[in-house]
Amino acid sequence: MINLLVLALFAIFASIHAFFKRKVLRKGDLLDLYLIYSLVGGVGVIGAIGFVGHLFFADQVARLIGWPTGSPFQFEVGCQDGAFALLGFLCLYFRGNFWIATGIGWSFFLLGATYGHIKQMLLLGDYAPYNAGIIFPDFLVPVILLTLLWSCCINKIFLNFPPEEAAL
Secondary structure: OHHHHHHHHHHHHHHHHHHHOOOOOOHHHHHHHHHHHHHHHHHHHHHHHHHHHHHHOHHHHHHHHOOOOOOOHHHHHHHHHHHHHHHHHHOOOOOOHHHHHHHHHHHHHHHHHHHHHHHHHHHHOOOOHHHHOOHHHHHHHHHHHHHHHHHHHHHHHHHOOOHHHOOO
16 A cells, blocks of 8 residues: 555665765664654555545545545644644654654554454454554554664663764
């Protein structure tokens, strides 16, 4: 699905960036580099795609998820996606705890969505493309974000790597 494509593209972009900065990047810089690309791509871009889909193509998205069309819930989910898209893009300007809050919040939402999709499959037999097909990306993004957040925090704590010295 589109979320996997976005993840792959941003991983490639981060790797290209790391390649060109390889002589000046320390281990902590590299973790921060992949984390910012994951926040902008995995939260910002994916959130923006969800925002546009749920608000401007609500009935089409509802059918692809296996939901009834015309639900006002689509607007709420779209606004939530839009809010996280803003947070993901703002990670370009704010660091530290802002990154942590953005990553944890988006991860919580996506893990909850994963649970909801699995429940819909098991209880209601909803194997619509955007219900059954979205489970892997909805689970993968939080795993990537939380792993990178954890690694960056551990690196900064134990290796005394302050974020203000990052050479991104």
